[in-house]
Amino acid sequence: MTHRLPIRVYYEDTDLAGIVYYANYLKFIERARTEWVREMGVDQSRLKAEEGVVFAVRRVEADYMQPAKFDDELIVETTVEMMTGVRVVVKQDVMRDGVVLFSALVTLVALGSEGQPVRLPAVFRRNLH
Structure with missing residues (x-):
C-alpha cells in the first residue's frame, strides 16, 4: 500500500536562498503520515481519548x-517497509516530477498514557495488512 499526498511549496517553506x-521536509512527511493514518480509518484523537495511545517518532x-x-508541486509518498507488534518503519519520499528530492526511513512506535511503549493498536495493524 502506497499513500501519496500532494504538497505545494509556499514562500514560508523556503530559506534565504529560495529553497x-x-x-x-520533516513537516511535509509528518503531514503525509497523518493523512495516511486518517485514510486508513484510524482516528488518532479518538485513539488517544479512548485508549490513551498516541504515535511517536522514534527514529x-x-x-x-x-x-x-x-511554488514547486511535490508528492510525498509513504510506504510501509517493516512492521512488528510494537513498531512500524515507513519509507517516505518527497518527489518533484517523479524525481526523489528527499527520502526518509521513519520508525514509529505507540505510547500509552504514561509515555510507556505499548503494542501498536489493533485497528492500525489490521489496516496495514
Missing part, C-alpha cells in the same frame, strides 16, 4: 538529494 528549508534517517523551490 525549502531542510527542517520543513528518522533522512537523505537530502536535491532542493525543492518556491
Whole structure:
C-alpha cells in the first residue's frame, strides 16, 4: 500500500536562498503520515481519548538529494517497509516530477498514557495488512 499526498511549496517553506528549508521536509512527511493514518480509518484523537495511545517518532534517517523551490508541486509518498507488534518503519519520499528530492526511513512506535511503549493498536495493524 502506497499513500501519496500532494504538497505545494509556499514562500514560508523556503530559506534565504529560495529553497525549502531542510527542517520543513520533516513537516511535509509528518503531514503525509497523518493523512495516511486518517485514510486508513484510524482516528488518532479518538485513539488517544479512548485508549490513551498516541504515535511517536522514534527514529528518522533522512537523505537530502536535491532542493525543492518556491511554488514547486511535490508528492510525498509513504510506504510501509517493516512492521512488528510494537513498531512500524515507513519509507517516505518527497518527489518533484517523479524525481526523489528527499527520502526518509521513519520508525514509529505507540505510547500509552504514561509515555510507556505499548503494542501498536489493533485497528492500525489490521489496516496495514
